[in-house]
Amino acid sequence: MTWFTWRQHRAEAAAIGAVLAVLGAVALITGIPMYDAYHQQGVAGCHEAGDTTDACARLIDAFRSEFAGLPMQAAGQLNFLPVLVAVLIGAPLLAREYERGTWQLAWTQAVPRTRWVVSTLALVLSGVAAAAIALSVVLGWWLRPVVTSAFSVERFNYTAPVLAGYFLLAMAVGILAGAVIRRIIPAMAVALAVFLPTRLFVEFWLRPRYMTPTTTVDPAPGTGTLTEEIRNGNNWVLDSFLVGPNGNRLTDADEFHLFGGGLVDDATLAQHGLRQAVSYHPASRFWDFQLIETGIFLGLALVLVLLAIWRVRRW
Numbered sequence: 001m002t003w004f005t006w007r008q009h010r011a012e013a014a015a016i017g018a019v020l021a022v023l024g025a026v027a028l029i030t031g032i033p034m035y036d037a038y039h040q041q042g043v044a045g046c047h048e049a050g051d052t053t054d055a056c057a058r059l060i061d062a063f064r065s066e067f068a069g070l071p072m073q074a075a076g077q078l079n080f081l082p083v084l085v086a087v088l089i090g091a092p093l094l095a096r097e098y099e100r101g102t103w104q105l106a107w108t109q110a111v112p113r114t115r116w117v118v119s120t121l122a123l124v125l126s127g128v129a130a131a132a133i134a135l136s137v138v139l140g141w142w143l144r145p146v147v148t149s150a151f152s153v154e155r156f157n158y159t160a161p162v163l164a165g166y167f168l169l170a171m172a173v174g175i176l177a178g179a180v181i182r183r184i185i186p187a188m189a190v191a192l193a194v195f196l197p198t199r200l201f202v203e204f205w206l207r208p209r210y211m212t213p214t215t216t217v218d219p220a221p222g223t224g225t226l227t228e229e230i231r232n233g234n235n236w237v238l239d240s241f242l243v244g245p246n247g248n249r250l251t252d253a254d255e256f257h258l259f260g261g262g263l264v265d266d267a268t269l270a271q272h273g274l275r276q277a278v279s280y281h282p283a284s285r286f287w288d289f290q291l292i293e294t295g296i297f298l299g300l301a302l303v304l305v306l307l308a309i310w311r312v313r314r315w
Helices: 002-040 043-049 054-067 069-078 081-100 113-143 153-157 160-181 184-209 225-232 252-259 266-272 283-314
Strands: 214-217 236-243 275-281
Touching: 002 043, 002 054, 002 069, 002 081, 002 113, 043 054, 054 069, 069 113, 069 153, 081 113, 081 160, 081 184, 113 153, 113 160, 113 283, 153 160, 153 283, 160 184, 160 283, 184 283, 214 225, 225 236, 225 275
Parallel strands: none
Antiparallel strands: 214 275, 236 275
């Protein structure tokens, strides 16, 4: 079964391997001088010390202007790779057998259909998960100097556990669509229509709600030291707002009534007795969030794969 599955999917494996090889080569060629500059120019020292002075800010901006373009573009484009895997590998995996009629031969041999489908899915999904982990290693190393916060979209989405979850759920959606619809093109369309909204829903609606955000208010009016430190750290800041003398949060209408949309400095805040506040998830929650989101995607993937196996056994 292993040899037969490899024969069936060696082209896909070669394509994924080629993408990883090219990406790794580009990352090494551009990343080695980037890391040299990161340490030699003092950017690493600014990040490690959490220095927010103007000198460090200028240094970091200059470094990012020089080196951030290519890794950030790669991170943006490769966000669609799980979708491509779902459409090009997941959806045809079983739909091809039905559409071409080869299931009548493959599933009536000495190997029972259940063993055939379980072995095939296990091998293909393991290979996809391994490719996702390799992609995570390459992009994580490449992005680290230019994206310091692990909670940033680029760093979070390309960390190994959750990235493997994205790929496996994408594959599972395509596999189940192929098992149910039994036609390659419609299964591809369903895989795209189901996975992408699910991924976006989890990222933009569920993720900020995995845990209750922490809210911190500056201890005195007109002093933004504490909230500024939180914003400049590796925390995931969800919202910044002002708190009035009575402890209530100011609405946009309240702020416009007080300041007329003009620039508000610390002296103005102190004059009105206003304090700055932030709602955020501390950097220490990063791995908790990774495990929660990975669990969501792996749980959904497992359910869909089991449904696909059940569908094949019932056919």
